[in-house]
Amino acid sequence: MKGLLLSALIWGGAAYAATVRVVATVNGYPITDADITERTKLLPPALNNRENAKNAIIDDYIKIDYARQFKIEPTEKEVDEAIKNSKREGGGPQLRLAARAAVAWQMMIMRAIAPTISVGKKEFADELADIERAQGLPEEITFVRLINIPAKVYEKLEAPKDCDGAEKMARDLGGAPQRITALGYELAPEIRAVLAGLEMMRWSPLVEKKAYLICGKKKTSEWKDLDDIVRQNAIYKRALFRADQILKQQRRKAIIVTSD
Numbered sequence: 001m002k003g004l005l006l007s008a009l010i011w012g013g014a015a016y017a018a019t020v021r022v023v024a025t026v027n028g029y030p031i032t033d034a035d036i037t038e039r040t041k042l043l044p045p046a047l048n049n050r051e052n053a054k055n056a057i058i059d060d061y062i063k064i065d066y067a068r069q070f071k072i073e074p075t076e077k078e079v080d081e082a083i084k085n086s087k088r089e090g091g092g093p094q095l096r097l098a099a100r101a102a103v104a105w106q107m108m109i110m111r112a113i114a115p116t117i118s119v120g121k122k123e124f125a126d127e128l129a130d131i132e133r134a135q136g137l138p139e140e141i142t143f144v145r146l147i148n149i150p151a152k153v154y155e156k157l158e159a160p161k162d163c164d165g166a167e168k169m170a171r172d173l174g175g176a177p178q179r180i181t182a183l184g185y186e187l188a189p190e191i192r193a194v195l196a197g198l199e200m201m202r203w204s205p206l207v208e209k210k211a212y213l214i215c216g217k218k219k220t221s222e223w224k225d226l227d228d229i230v231r232q233n234a235i236y237k238r239a240l241f242r243a244d245q246i247l248k249q250q251r252r253k254a255i256i257v258t259s260d
Contacts, residue, residue: 136185
């Protein structure tokens with residue numbers, strides 16, 4: 001009996017030791033086999049493997065340490081809120097670690113990186129164009145659309161002076177123009193993609209026997225907030241890029257020891 005009990009204790013101890021086996025350390029923080037197993041459950045199916053899980057944990061510790069250099073330390077309430085917003089079921093130390101790192105990194109981006117970034121004319125114009133393509137702008141657009149246009153007819157289209165001129169030109173060439181007025185963000189994505197960046201009074205390229213021409217634009221009252229939104233979006237995108245570069249640098253500097 002004593003022999004069986006001793007064997008059970010030894011086996012149980014060995015099993016426990018296996019679950020807490022340290023497979024890596026990053027700047028002194030231990031990462032156990034159990035940590036990696038738990039983290040794999042939080043990853044998307046396409047990335048669900050142990051190597052990705054280990055790297056995610058390493059990045060989390062690096063993010064938390066780097067944020068502390070700026071005296072940024074998320075509160076437990078902020079971590080709880082992040083977990084709640086993630087809508088992940090269950091819990092565990094790895095979910096909490098991931099949430100803490102995400103909150104700390106976001107705070108670091110907004111407090112330490114974003115304030116150092118300025119937006120030039122090109123960045124502003126690029127961001128405005130991205131918004132225009134993705135969701136449309138708060139402006140009223142009047143455009144002329146031609147459908148089922150033979151290539152020979154399209155080649156005869158010229159730049160008109162106004163909407164009436166565009167319609168008359170199309171009719172004179174045997175077409176049936178459609179004049180449409182709509183808010184930019186109400187347009188169908190495929191139409192928005194064609195009109196985005198299209199110069200006034202210039203026909204779009206002929207695609208699938210369709211051509212468009214913008215002959216009128218009028219900003220709505222919602223436009224007054226757009227400049228701030230565009231600038232903030234441009235700053236945030238550049239801040240994200242810089243943060244990614246910082247993470248790569250900090251990873252190269254980190255003391256990472258693996259035993260796998």
